[in-house]
Amino acid sequence: MTSMMNEQQAMEILERALAAADAESAVVSLGGFERCSMRFANNAITQSVARGNATLSVSCAYGQSHGAASTNDLSSESIAAVVERARSIARVSPPDPEYLPPVTPEEAGAYPEVAAHFERTARHDPMDKARGVQAAIARAVAGGMRLSGAFATGESFHALANSAGLRAWHRSTHAGAHLTALAADGSGWAQQMANDVGAIDLESTAARAVDIAERSRNPGEAAPGRTTVILSPAAAAGLIGYLTCDAKATDEGRTFLRGKMDARVCGENITLRSDPADPRSPGSPFQGNGLASRTLRWVENGVLRRPARDAFLVHPHGRSDALPVDGNDTRRPVPHRRRTAGRAGPTVAVQ
Amino acid sequence: MKELCLRALDVARGKGAAYADARIIRTRRQEIATEDQRVSSVSDGESAGMGVRVIAEGAWGFAAAPRLDNESVENAAVEAIAIARAAALAKAPEGIRWAREEPRTGCFRTPVRIDPFTVPLEEKIALLLAINAEVLKVKGVRKCHSHMQFKREWRLLANSDGSLIESETCTSGANYQATAVDESTAKRRNFSAYARNIGYEHIRETPLLAEATRVGEEAVAQLKGKPCPVGRKDLVLHPSHLCLTMHESIGHATELDRVLGMEESLAGSSFATVDQLDSLRYGSPLMNVICDNTMPHGLASRGWDDDGVEAQRWPVIRDGILVDYQTSREVCHAIGATRSHGSCRADSWASIPIIRQSNLGLAPGTERLSLEELIGDTKDGIYIEGTGSFSIDQRRHNFQFGGDCFWEIKNGRKGAILKDVTYQAITTEFWGSLDAVCDERFWTPYGVTNCGKGDPQQIAQMTHGSAPARFRQISVGGAR
Numbered sequence: 001m002t003s004m005m006n007e008q009q010a011m012e013i014l015e016r017a018l019a020a021a022d023a024e025s026a027v028v029s030l031g032g033f034e035r036c037s038m039r040f041a042n043n044a045i046t047q048s049v050a051r052g053n054a055t056l057s058v059s060c061a062y063g064q065s066h067g068a069a070s071t072n073d074l075s076s077e078s079i080a081a082v083v084e085r086a087r088s089i090a091r092v093s094p095p096d097p098e099y100l101p102p103v104t105p106e107e108a109g110a111y112p113e114v115a116a117h118f119e120r121t122a123r124h125d126p127m128d129k130a131r132g133v134q135a136a137i138a139r140a141v142a143g144g145m146r147l148s149g150a151f152a153t154g155e156s157f158h159a160l161a162n163s164a165g166l167r168a169w170h171r172s173t174h175a176g177a178h179l180t181a182l183a184a185d186g187s188g189w190a191q192q193m194a195n196d197v198g199a200i201d202l203e204s205t206a207a208r209a210v211d212i213a214e215r216s217r218n219p220g221e222a223a224p225g226r227t228t229v230i231l232s233p234a235a236a237a238g239l240i241g242y243l244t245c246d247a248k249a250t251d252e253g254r255t256f257l258r259g260k261m262d263a264r265v266c267g268e269n270i271t272l273r274s275d276p277a278d279p280r281s282p283g284s285p286f287q288g289n290g291l292a293s294r295t296l297r298w299v300e301n302g303v304l305r306r307p308a309r310d311a312f313l314v315h316p317h318g319r320s321d322a323l324p325v326d327g328n329d330t331r332r333p334v335p336h337r338r339r340t341a342g343r344a345g346p347t348v349a350v351q
Numbered sequence: 352m353k354e355l356c357l358r359a360l361d362v363a364r365g366k367g368a369a370y371a372d373a374r375i376i377r378t379r380r381q382e383i384a385t386e387d388q389r390v391s392s393v394s395d396g397e398s399a400g401m402g403v404r405v406i407a408e409g410a411w412g413f414a415a416a417p418r419l420d421n422e423s424v425e426n427a428a429v430e431a432i433a434i435a436r437a438a439a440l441a442k443a444p445e446g447i448r449w450a451r452e453e454p455r456t457g458c459f460r461t462p463v464r465i466d467p468f469t470v471p472l473e474e475k476i477a478l479l480l481a482i483n484a485e486v487l488k489v490k491g492v493r494k495c496h497s498h499m500q501f502k503r504e505w506r507l508l509a510n511s512d513g514s515l516i517e518s519e520t521c522t523s524g525a526n527y528q529a530t531a532v533d534e535s536t537a538k539r540r541n542f543s544a545y546a547r548n549i550g551y552e553h554i555r556e557t558p559l560l561a562e563a564t565r566v567g568e569e570a571v572a573q574l575k576g577k578p579c580p581v582g583r584k585d586l587v588l589h590p591s592h593l594c595l596t597m598h599e600s601i602g603h604a605t606e607l608d609r610v611l612g613m614e615e616s617l618a619g620s621s622f623a624t625v626d627q628l629d630s631l632r633y634g635s636p637l638m639n640v641i642c643d644n645t646m647p648h649g650l651a652s653r654g655w656d657d658d659g660v661e662a663q664r665w666p667v668i669r670d671g672i673l674v675d676y677q678t679s680r681e682v683c684h685a686i687g688a689t690r691s692h693g694s695c696r697a698d699s700w701a702s703i704p705i706i707r708q709s710n711l712g713l714a715p716g717t718e719r720l721s722l723e724e725l726i727g728d729t730k731d732g733i734y735i736e737g738t739g740s741f742s743i744d745q746r747r748h749n750f751q752f753g754g755d756c757f758w759e760i761k762n763g764r765k766g767a768i769l770k771d772v773t774y775q776a777i778t779t780e781f782w783g784s785l786d787a788v789c790d791e792r793f794w795t796p797y798g799v800t801n802c803g804k805g806d807p808q809q810i811a812q813m814t815h816g817s818a819p820a821r822f823r824q825i826s827v828g829g830a831r
Contacts, residue, residue: 037807038438039806040441041611041612041614041616042612044442044444045410045438045441046613048410048411048413048438049413049414049415049807050413050430050431050434051413051701051807052415052417052701053415053701054417055396067393067394068393068395069394069395069396070395070398071397071398072399072417073399085395086395089393089472092476093393093476094480096391125437126434127437129437130437130438130441131440133441134441146612148612148613150616150617150806152806152807178617180616182615189616252493252494253532253537254532255537
């Protein structure tokens with residue numbers, strides 16, 4: 001398949017879209033991916049899927065009235081049509097008092113260096129995956145268990161251009177596997193995710209799942225009531241999202257974080273930060289509106305420092321770099337985030 | 352388009368496919384979102400492409416192409432074969448047992464009186480802003496969000512059985528949410544024109560604006576609502592609430608791929624195992640659950656599924672006993688069936704078809720019974736409307752549900768509003784406590800448009816209908 005593009009190919013399409021968008025301001029973006037995945041269950045591969053797509057999104061504005069349209073047909077006629085759809089929406093939409101014009105290159109700031117693309121992940125083929133799955137299944141069978149899960153790799157790109165002269169480009173690869181080992185009276189789950197498929201070892205991940213399943217046999221009853229629980233990194237990570245509320249909703253008293261800014265929300269050994277350039281989990285160097293991604297501290301030594309906020313809330317009358325901004329097209333940003341372990345080590349204790 | 356599908360099938364067969372299908376899907380979506388008196392977003396998206404699915408060397412392969420030309424679809428067919436051959440390295444020893452199906456030809460179209468894509472955007476925006484304005488007039492309401500969504504989906508399916516099936520569906524829905532805030536908390540109340548496969552007439556015929564004041568007032572009332580009691584209560588559940596309870600505790604539990612462990616690692620499995628077919632007491636004798644993909648305006652109604660199987664109506668639970676499952680051509684043999692019920696759907700051209708919930712509902716009671724009479728017959732209970740948070744285990748057996756609005760029932764009268772109500776139960780015990788279902792006059796369909804399943808995840812839509820029903824002595828308040 002050919003949904004992936006290089007920077008030049010993507011920018012050529014974006015320039016055509018921008019040229020067609022005869023609006024006061026316009027933002028166009030092109031996102032594409034290719035992904036290959038294999039699912040397995042009961043010790044056999046059950047689904048094998050290869051797919052790709054590239055979608056052009058166009059946002060046009062007249063004054064504070066804006067509209068957006070998208071298409072995955074990248075022909076010249078289709079580009080003209082999608083631009084016209086966005087323009088026609090903008091023309092009839094009432095002014096949005098929270099609309100902000102496109103980000104200029106100066107406002108965007110310097111993008112961090114992010115190493116998120118690995119050629120061997122991009123080239124990883126179905127037979128590579130099948131062999132990995134086969135090895136994982138063999139490990140589970142040797143342990144007398146049934147294995148299910150999925151192994152996927154993919155490559156994606158995001159290109160952005162706007163009428164203020166900003167141009168941005170990023171590409172990345174992704175690999176991940178999650179496995180469940182089932183014994184007669186127990187189960188174990190394990191996961192590995194990385195941008196470099198070379199960091200994924202399915203057989204050892206299966207061994208971990210089998211080990212957990214083995215140790216989970218003969219479970220006892222957990223009495224209702226309060227107790228101390230230890231969460232694995234994956235389980236703890238699943239809860240982190242609930243600590244993110246958007247600033248507007250919080251300011252208006254609509255989230256549980258109301259009134260908690262600069263207050264203690266968890267143990268002082270907990271710090272929550274996001275770092276797009278962290279090589280263990282690289283994010284995008286820029287946000288959906290083109291502003292540079294930055295390293296942010298959300299919770300510092302247990303104290304809430306800032307809920308997620310979009311550009312408008314940071315500076316209602318323009319734009320300021322006095323505060324870090326993580327606004328994107330959805331206006332409800334989901335920040336890239338990594339928990340920094342304190343003295344608790346790789347797990348978080350919750351009372 | 353037909354020629355492109357047939358070309359993909361030719362290439363797949365030429366490369367050794369024992370079975371192949373090719374689907375072209377063209378989708379257009381429009382979404383409008385408002386916040387108070389602000390239009391926060393209007394988007395209009397379209398997507399088209401072809402997915403090619405094959406069985407080769409006893410394994411599945413699927414590849415999707417976003418471009419609709421000969422070269423792209425041929426490449427997709429070749430890639431589907433290649434990936435199937437790779438998957439054969441670790442295929443099931445018995446391979447794929449693919450149920451026979453007669454070739455089908457036909458065309459299905461959602462009955463639509465008013466095409467939502469022809470309705471001026473200004474009219475839609477004006478309605479949403481008018482709703483918000485009305486809600487915001489209620490003292491204590493701080494925020495109102497409203498939303499409309501429309502989808503038109505055209506698909507053409509050709510398979511190596513000789514089937515050639517076309518469908519065009521149109522989905523319309525709208526909803527709004529009032530949020531009331533006081534010095535200590537925030538409470539929400541929702542109202543919807545629940546999504547249906549229908550035209551814009553659905554929006555015009557639903558009293559969205561007329562209900563706005565009541566919705567705002569009920570959001571405010573919840574601020575001062577009595578806390579959820581702790582203990583056991585009789586629950587009277589409105590269809591707008593039961594739709595989610597049915598979806599999670601019956602719909603997913605009776606998907607045969609889950610039952611067979613094929614979703615074990617992500618979505619989970621099911622307690623309703625095949626060895627219990629025709630014997631598992633799922634609920635009380637009043638519990639009759641019907642799947643119906645022929646339902647007019649049902650979100651899963653589109654004539655045929657992506658296996659090329661004609662839409663059907665069948666019971667999965669009869670008089671409280673598990674009697675069937677939602678099946679596909681791949682797995683129906685596991686319960687001794689020779690034919691699928693047609694529950695296999697893909698959410699887009701880029702997705703492989705998997706078992707998805709059908710339009711599934713609780714049959715109405717046969718005795719004449721209204722909601723007022725049901726409440727009147729309840730001494731100490733809670734009445735729940737709308738959906739809220741939920742949690743259910745991997746086997747669909749142990750669950751907790753919230754809701755959107757709650758009222759105390761005392762001595763046959765609907766009383767004060769409660770807040771933060773949750774109930775907890777084991778699926779079979781919950782449905783076993785069902786002791787009354789209102790009659791068909793009160794049977795109402797509700798749409799679910801965000802059902803996630805699969806890996807890569809697919810988002811499916813389906814309709815769940817019921818009449819108000821009562822469940823005796825359910826544990827409430829356990830989440831406090």
